[in-house]
Amino acid sequence: MQQTPTWATQLLLQVCKDEGRSKAPDLIWKYNRYGSCGYYSPWKGNKQAGLICIKTKEGDTQEKQVLLHEVSHWLTRPNKWKIVSKRRTWHNKRFYLKLDELLKRYNCWTIEYQNRELRYKSRGARFMSAPKPQQLSLF
Numbered sequence: 795m796q797q798t799p800t801w802a803t804q805l806l807l808q809v810c811k812d813e814g815r816s817k818a819p820d821l822i823w824k825y826n827r828y829g830s831c832g833y834y835s836p837w838k839g840n841k842q843a844g845l846i847c848i849k850t851k852e853g854d855t856q857e858k859q860v861l862l863h864e865v866s867h868w869l870t871r872p873n874k875w876k877i878v879s880k881r882r883t884w885h886n887k888r889f890y891l892k893l894d895e896l897l898k899r900y901n902c903w904t905i906e907y908q909n910r911e912l913r914y915k916s917r918g919a920r921f922m923s924a925p926k927p928q929q930l931s932l933f
C-alpha cells in the first residue's frame with residue numbers, strides 16, 4: 795500500500811471538522827498509470843464512516859476533486875436498502891449539491907472538472923451550479 799499524501803489526509807480532516815463529523819472514513823491511496831478515480835464504500839474500513847479509496851497517477855491535476863467526489867458520497871450516502879434498490883441513488887441531486895458546495899469551499903472548482911462530471915454522470919451533474927459549457931447537451 796502506498797502512502798496517502800499529507801494534503802489528502804488534511805483535507806479529509808478539514809471536511810470532517812467543517813461538517814461536524816467525529817469520524818472520517820479510512821483513506822487508501824494507490825498509484826496507477828491511468829489517472830485519478832476512486833470509490834467510497836460504507837461497508838469497508840471503519841464502522842462509523844467507511845472507506846475511501848483513491849487511485850491516481852503522478853502529476854494528476856484532478857485528484858483533489860476526485861477525493862471530494864468520494865467525500866461527498868460519504869456525506870450524502872443513502873440508506874442501505876435504497877442502494878440495493880436503485881442504482882442511481884448514489885449520484886442524485888443531494889450528492890451533486892454537496893459536491894458543488896465542497897468544490898467551492900475548498901477552492902477546487904474548475905471547468906475541467908465540471909466537464910468531467912458532466913461526461914461521467916450528466917443527469918446528476920446538472921445540479922452543480924457552476925456555468926455549464928454550451929457545447930454539452932445533457933439529455
Ligand SMILES: [Zn+2]
Pocket residue numbers: 863867884885
Ligand atoms: Zn461517484
